[in-house]
Amino acid sequence: MPSTTDADTGAPADLSAFEQQLPLHGEFVSQRTETAGEVEIARRSDGTVWATLTNFSTGSSPNLRLYLNEGALVKNADGAWSAESGAGYDIAANIGPSGSQQFEIPGSYGMPEIHSVTVFDFTAPDFYHFGSAPLG
Incomplete structure (x- = not known):
């Protein structure tokens, strides 16, 4: 019998x-x-997985999104933070620029290991990363 x-x-x-x-x-x-x-x-008691932002603040954008990254957050030679390579998963659109917020993570049942999260300004043409957090 399998474990x-x-x-x-x-x-x-x-x-x-x-x-x-x-x-x-x-x-x-x-x-x-x-x-x-x-x-x-x-993970909540009902089996769903949620991301909770606490004391959160970032820049203003009409289209802020929250991404989970397979890559770890690292500081490059210039002192700038970025996620290493790997897929990113868009888990929440139109997040607020400040305050405590909660977002359910759809598809968590099929995701690989995740090592960082990024607040992403999904506005063309630049698509800036406003801020990120290493996860542990």
């Missing part, structure tokens, strides 16, 4: 690699504009 838990983590085997990481926490760093606050990603 119902992962031997390394003890988490249920039917959870995605991302879900087995939960809960995750991070503190935002500024990229294109001053960004501050904290993010927590956790």
Whole structure:
């Protein structure tokens, strides 16, 4: 009979690699504009996964989005923060530029490990990253 838990983590085997990481926490760093606050990603008792932004603030944009990144957040030689390569997952559109907010993460059941989150100005032509948070 197959195991119902992962031997390394003890988490249920039917959870995605991302879900087995939960809960995750991070503190935002500024990229294109001053960004501050904290993010927590956790599974709720009903099995859904949510991202919660606390004491959050960033720049203004008509189209702010929240992305989960496979890549870790790193500082390059110029001192700028960016996510390493890997896919990004658009989890929330039209987030507010400030305040505490919560967003359900659709598709969490099929995601690989996630290592950072980015607040993204989804406005052409520049599509700036306003701020990001490493997750751990």
